[in-house]
Amino acid sequence: MRVYEQRTYRVILFVATIVAIVLSAQPASADELTFSFDPTNTFSGTAPAGSLTADFTQVAGGVQLVITSNLGPGENLDPGKALYFNIDPADTVTDLSFTLTANTGFSEAATVMTGEDFFKPDGDGLMDILFTYSPSTKAFTGGESQTYLITSSSDADLSAADFDFSSTCDTGCGTGGHFAAVHVQNTPNGGSGSAFVGGTPTPSGVPEPGSMTLLGTGVGLAAVIRRKKPLR
DSSP states (O other): OOHHHHHHHHHHHHHHHHHHHHHHHSOOOOOEEEEEEOGGGEEEESOOSSEEEEEEEEETTEEEEEEEEEOOTTOEEOGGGOEEEOOOTTSOGGGEEEEEEEEESOOOOOEEEEEEEEEOSTTSSBEEEEEEOOTTOOBTOTTOEEEEEEEESSOTTOOGGGGOOOOBOTTOOTTOOOSEEEEEEEETTTOSEEEEEEOEEEEEOOOOHHHHHHHHHHHHHHHHHHHTOOOO
16 A cells, blocks of 8 residues: 555544544434324314424433413313323333423413323323313413423433333224324314314434534545545
């Protein structure tokens, strides 16, 4: 191997090493999971005019859950059967705790019931977590939101991805399993209907854009150096 070639490969190796070191120092992207409860996801009843979202994000000490309502005028969640979620069967759902940490326009903390395959959103599958509120409450009218910190007494590594699981359908799922569900009343726009709406999950955990850019720069630089190899 010629001296020039040896130097070229040494430079390439040096660039690759620097890129690897910097990438390893980059903070990992947040573990996030978003459920979108859109009218098109209605699996029972009269579809609502509006929608809701539930955002799970891994934070220090547990997982943060932000529930945001964009329901139509007059629409609200059924306080006795408000929100349903699932969790990884490997986790012990009864070890979870839910603490209200912030709210917008809706300050009543939920009573959260837990039990493996214990709750049925309109009979479609079995879910593990159910949010309920006082019977007289109009839960999550348009523009309201709540933030909870979810912790586990048995799982120090609880993550948003742990909630990305479908309902159990051993006893039958008329419309298929659902990852999450809400029960909306007064649909649509304050009407006389109600609906069970499934949540469409959108997980995230891709590398940070800066990391990908840096990696591309390193590879590109190596390619440029390689192209500068003199003709024989």
